[in-house]
Amino acid sequence: MDGDTIVIQKTQIRLFGVDAPELDHPHGKRAKWAMVNLCKGQQVSAEILETDAHGRTVAKCYLPDGRDLSAEMVKQGLALDWPKFSGGIYRDLETPDARKKLWLADARQKGRMRVWESYAARRRSQDSE
Template sequence: MDGDTIKIQKKQIRLFGIDAPEMNHPFGKRAKWAMFELCKNQVVTAEITATDAYGRVVAKCTLSDGRDLSAELVKQGLALDWPKFSGGIYRALETPDARKKLWLADARQKGRMHLWEQFDARERAKAAR
């Protein structure tokens, strides 16, 4: 679906503890395709941990080779640890430039949604030209 959401047996699952860029944000498509490549030819196991505010199932997802899917995306610099939900377990895996590169996801975590609104307004203005 995107960089932090997958479908397993037609069920939408939000990955535990991380935040990846939205599809229309910088690196959003790249995060989605990284997720695709990680999951390709793998069996993904989901251990449900919660339901989020949008009604999505939240789960710790493991690839058939034992790797934690959330951890792999963070290591690639295409997702951020979200300490509010993870307790900070993925923070040490973040690449040095991740928070700068994924600045909109970082802004969301810090409650700076006005930066999203500004970004979206600029993108709409570009599209209208």
């Protein structure tokens, strides 16, 4: 679906401990296609952990060779560790420029939603021109 959400047997699964850009944010489509490329033709397994505040299933997801999808997305610089949920287990995997490149996700993690709102307002005004 996007850089931090997949579907397994009709169940939408939010990857544990990471945050990727939304599809309409910078690098959002790149994150989605990186996820598609990782999973395509693979049998992905999920270790379900919880249901989040939005009703989504949260799971640690693994490729057949044992690679953690959350870790793989962070290593590619297309997702950020979200310490509030991960305890910081993916932080050391972040690329040096990841927080700068994925600035909207970084802002969300820090509770700076006015940055999101400002971005959305700019997008709406550009779309209406």
